[in-house]
Amino acid sequence: MSLVALAVSPVNAEPDTGAKPPHGKNPLPAPPQIRDLDFLLGSYTCDYTPPPGGKPAVLKLTTKRAMGGHYLYTDATLEPGSVVGRTSLGWNPVDGKFINQYHDNWGSSGNYTSSGWKDGHLIFKGPLTQVITPNGSGQTTGVKLDLVDDYQVLGPGHFKDTTSFTFPDGSTLQGSYDCRRQ
Template identity: 75%
Template sequence: MRTHGTEGQDPLPPARGARWVGRRVPVGVVGLAAVSVVALTMSPVNAEPDTQGKKPPRSTNPLPAPPQMRDLDFLLGTYTCDYTPPPGGKPAVLGMTTKKAMGGHYYYTDATLEPGKVVGRSSFGWNPVDNTFINQYHDNWGSSGNYSSPGWKNGHLMFKGPLNQVVTPDAGGSTEGIKLGLVDDYQILGPGHFRDNTSFTFPDGTVLRGSYDCHRR
């Protein structure tokens, strides 16, 4: 996923799947409650009491997925990605599967990086307020990131954002990490074939670059 070694160790490649989301129940409950209050306040159905004691009809036409999501269709399916690491690193293989979720409003990518058994998930979606693609990432090391992209331009789809990278995973839930700047630069090379050129910017300005060459199985 997005794992890198510490100084003197081989840098490990970042992970793509679950890259390409931490939640706690109390936060989710609060969030859902807030959404419910807003919905009840703004819904015309609740503007007037129902004197008939009947429930309003349930919509049979849920909001369709944004058409912009089609620009991410190249990710759908199962891929094997050969990872070329930064100088000094070791090659690796990433297996990833991307599926539609929530009626196509989001695409979920689950991925496993070998060697290392790093497992991650990425959630891709469309932000209709800012008109940008979004990507939330997390993995089983505890790393997480949030990225955004304005969309395709000159054959490139570039996601940028902060990554909280765990240096050494720890079962106790507390360990050292580093904040990196991530760039994913996607290019479609053919049917079922794309490349993701990645770069990681460290706090001191050092930049490491690698790439994933992905073929659909």
């Protein structure tokens, strides 16, 4: 599972709740590119359509600004399964790409990048280490996957994320999240 794991004006955008610079300092303004992710701001309910043989699920997510608007973070819960995850999204000004860092309470983690919007799609790609069976001992089994998250804004407060997982043997599974602002 990867969370939102995007060029629409924000609707009901929530205020920045992140860390503040020391008093009296003139903070560096957030990069303008971060506005391309504003469609994620707010609270969403996402219906997950799994690959064949999988089980439908519901993802609840809330995205807010952080660090003076330089980043967004998303907290999400996937049921069934009680998976709780966090995604941090930002702009890498050196490489000219969006960055997405993901981790969850099962121990899964991933790092993805995107060059930005193209033909109505914002595509993040990168490695995901997916825990298969969570275990409180700190040791368990998992699989290293290549992940692709393909975001499309379908309307105000409505987006879709088509997610593809490619396994080490080259096989690929695909599911999708249909997300609507609450």
